[in-house]
Amino acid sequence: MSRFLRVIPVAEAIASLLAIAPDPGVEMVGLEESPFRILGSNITAPDDMPGFSRSIVDGYAVTAPDTAGAGEALPSMLISTGRVEMGSPDPGEIKPGTCRYVPTGGMVPKGADAVVMIEYTEEMGDQILVNRPAAPGENIVAYDEDFAEGEIILQAGRRILPQDAGVLAAAGILSLPVRRIPRIAVIATGDELIPPTADPLPGQVRDVNSIVCETFIRQCGCIPVSCGIIRDNPEDLRSAVQEAVQRADAVFISGGSSKDERDASAEVISTLGKVLVHGIALSPGKPTIIGDIAGRPVIGLPGHPSSAFIVLLAIAAPLLEAMSGQKIPVRTVPALLTAAIPSAKGREDYVRVRVRDGTAQPLFSKSGLLHTLVQSDGYVRVPASREGYEEGAAVEVILW
Amino acid sequence: MSRFLRVIPVAEAIASLLAIAPDPGVEMVGLEESPFRILGSNITAPDDMPGFSRSIVDGYAVTAPDTAGAGEALPSMLISTGRVEMGSPDPGEIKPGTCRYVPTGGMVPKGADAVVMIEYTEEMGDQILVNRPAAPGENIVAYDEDFAEGEIILQAGRRILPQDAGVLAAAGILSLPVRRIPRIAVIATGDELIPPTADPLPGQVRDVNSIVCETFIRQCGCIPVSCGIIRDNPEDLRSAVQEAVQRADAVFISGGSSKDERDASAEVISTLGKVLVHGIALSPGKPTIIGDIAGRPVIGLPGHPSSAFIVLLAIAAPLLEAMSGQKIPVRTVPALLTAAIPSAKGREDYVRVRVRDGTAQPLFSKSGLLHTLVQSDGYVRVPASREGYEEGAAVEVILW
Structure with a gap:
């Protein structure tokens, strides 16, 4: 079927999706x-x-002038008028010549403009010796020092x-x-597909793409809306897609694997809306479809799970991240390739690799197989500008 | 109160926690x-x-010997016996001289040992011209090629x-x-604390540490168990901690802010279990307590939210990550300091910074304030081996 695709670069495909990404509100x-x-x-x-002036230390609330010139040799002597209780609405008042104990976080009494740390005081009955001068404001957080009324606390976004x-x-x-968290509908198509709960007869396989898409959607900060498995015919697919665009902000259709079926996806999208892209210079993932139905982005993914997964990474992730405002954290590791990765210029290749002791071993496999997805540690992306990498080349592995 | 602390290095404090980290099962x-x-x-x-041999392309199932020597000039001519339906349990059988259409993912008929891509064939009535030879096994995934029965699919951990x-x-x-997802109890103590839902009277402040701890616990892949605000007295705190160790795998107590109260945390822990650490060479966060009650790690955090938050990052995160098996993804950015960060050798300092155009501006503030927590972009960690950083030094900022 690829003979009929008009293939466009990955960046262009992403741009066409981002241009129609709906604002979830x-x-x-x-x-x-x-x-x-x-x-x-x-x-x-x-x-x-904080709404009232607070002490940031355990100590004595004082008027700063009362401590002027105080030192170990000649301490200031102040009358203690008791202590401020935590959470009490009335911390009392400090008059010149007096002081009052205030714990960390306690309200500073009226008249006081500094707090002397307890370490710099000595108790002698109801008298307190202060052996260090306090500057006005010292050890006090003023009532609007964190945020004043109307000040921005946190920025949008x-x-x-x-x-x-x-x-x-x-x-x-x-x-x-x-x-709002974007909702993404997931439709799986294919006459051979059965739910994971069922036992396959010969010729049947369990649906893999639904749970892969749904889990990936969660990873990108969105909510998956499962629409089940749809048989390979345009009527069933059309009504499933119609329902999906009602229920979600975007729709992923993972194709079955036959040629006719994939054409059906494009046909249904063009009946209900518009096909924007059919064919991307991406390997695997070339026959991907991008459409727009009533302002809802629709992505037609390949049926092979390993190809569908690369399309999720390369094409769907930027859409989901833009819609949710969340990013999948990316971890990378530098490595030397143990074998060459061939690639055609103009095409982006995603190759799964196993990472061991600073080397990355490319895992090439038949496209219908799943095991390299779970036996690899990540992937190497060959940009469109390169014709692959040679054996021994230094690459950046993007870890799963 | 710090005068009475026996201060130990950060790494030692973490090791003492990891040594008692319970296995959540x-x-x-x-x-x-x-x-x-x-x-x-x-x-x-x-x-x-996959349980049966599948085609990985759209094409014709054949016996490989029938295509030996086939080329554009001299194609092999085979009788088509129809097509394999997707999901059908009976793909039929191929005898020498015949072929059958099979879509991608379809079951390979008995007798066939290769599939020729449709691109290399031509239809002439019920005859199919094959103009390329097929090797045995070509374009077929064997029934146990992904995983054989009993083979490990995914590894523990x-x-x-x-x-x-x-x-x-x-x-x-x-x-x-x-x-199992570890459950971490969160207790806030302080006579001045009220829930965020209440309007503070003078002298009262809303409880910040509970939601900070609970959100951080979620970020580390654990489940927070909120135990509310407990008044500053040993009896109430003792029964709250007793209940918490029943309900959770570990307990965080965020102190109020008075000296007496923090002593109460240590006293309660030593009554119910054992205080392992009281004082860490960490700034902010020096008066942190680590205890063990009946095999449950207990961390006594400072009351100042900004200090408590640094203790969560520096001391609690390794415990939570070890218990949950999940890691907080760390993003860092290199930057040049716009001002010196002083620090004492032997002490780890965590300094909040604002990052702009490749520079990091340290945000020093009074310890009771919150705004630098939300106005910073991340923090710089000064390791214990260094006496701070000079202005202009190249540092790695750990982003929030």
Whole structure:
């Protein structure tokens, strides 16, 4: 069937997908559900934070002038008026000549403008000897020093991390706008396919692509919508795709493996919408289809699981990442190839490799096989500008 | 209080935690729930895979000798006996002089030992001209070529990725052993603390550490168990910790901020179990406590959220990662410091930095403040062997 494909470069295929990537919009979620989501708009401080002046040490609240010139030899002597209790709304007041114990995090009494660490004081009955001068403001966090009312706490587009959740909690923000998680429909087609729960008769194989697509979709921060296995005929496929575009923001159709069936995908897409791409300069993955049905990107993946998986990595991932705002973390390792990787100029090749002691062994296998997917440690990408790599070449392996 | 601490190096503190890290054990989960979990034992193929010989191309199943010497000029001429239907249990039989169409993934008929791609054939009524010789086995995947019965498909300890889920589905493995997800209890102590849902009175602040700890625990692949806010007294703390060790595999206690209270954490741990470490050569985070209660690691974190967060990164993460078998992905970026970072030899310092155009600006701030946590892009770790970094030094920033 490849004879009829108009093959375009990988970058062009990705660009055509990104151009139609729908904006999933914004929804409100509770603070507890917000971690690891993408903030939908700027968050500002509803009040001054921390809201009252706090001590950042255990020590004595004082007026700074009372400690001027204090030293070990000639300490300042202040009358202690007791202690500030943690969480108490009334820390009392400091008048010149007095001081009051305040624990770390406690409210600074009125009139005090510094806290002397307990290490620099000595207790003598109700008198406190201070043997170091304190500067105004010392060891105090002012009531709006963290965030002033209206100040931006977190910027739109930020992925909410543990420390961000903490600052949101501190500000009492219990509900916040985050990007909606895109929903991606997954349809598997093929008369030979049965669900993983069934026992195959001769000629049947269990559906692999659905769970691979669905797990990959989760890895990219999206929600998979399983649409099951559809028989290889245009009518069933058309109604399945129609339903899928209603239920999801994008649709993945993994082809069965016959020529007729794959043509059916393109035919159904062009009936319901528009085929944008049919054929990508990618190996494996050449017969991939990209379409647009009512503003929903549709990707027709090859039926061979190992080819479909490369199309997910090379073509689908940029779409999913753009829609979700989440990135799959990429780990790479440099290695020397134990064998040459041939490739045609103008075509991107993804070759699975096994990594051992700084070397990468290319695992070439028949396209219908699964084992190299799980026996490899990652893959080497041969860019379109290169005609492969020679044995011994230094490459960057992208680890699974 | 630091005057009373016996400070030990960070590596020693981590080692003392790892030495008591409990094994969370193994549980069975369904295939659909298995992705991103850690495999608890080797998985072997229950049957030969794919289970029958399949074609990997669209073409004609033949006996190889029938195509010997075939070429464009002198093609082999074979009688077509029809086509193999996808998913059909009976592909028929090939006798010398005949051939049969088989789509990609279809079962190879009995008697056939090769498939000639349709591109190298020509149809003439019920005769097929083959203009290229086929080698025995060409374009066929044998019935056990992916995995033979009993062969290991996936090794214990592997994190189940999309392609792995696909291979498990192909093998019909519907339930599998994975490592149990460790449960980590989180207790916040402090008389000044109120839940994020409450409006603070003067002297009160909302609890930040609980949600920071809980979100961090999730990030490390564990399940947080929230134990709420406990008042600053040994009785309440003791019963909270007793309950926590029943409910979880490890316990984090984030101290309030007063000296007495932190002593209470150590006292409660030593009453119920054993204090292993009290004081770590880490800044911030020096007054951290590590204990063991009935085989459960207990970490006493500082009350200041920004200090507690560094202890999570530096001390708690290795424990959580060891228990869960999951790693927080680390992204780093090289940068030149815009200002010196002073540090004492023998102490690890974690300094938050803002990264701009290849430079890293250290954000020093009073320890009670939150804003540098969210206004920084990551942190620089000064190892214990160094006395800080000079302005302009090349450092590796670990991004949030």
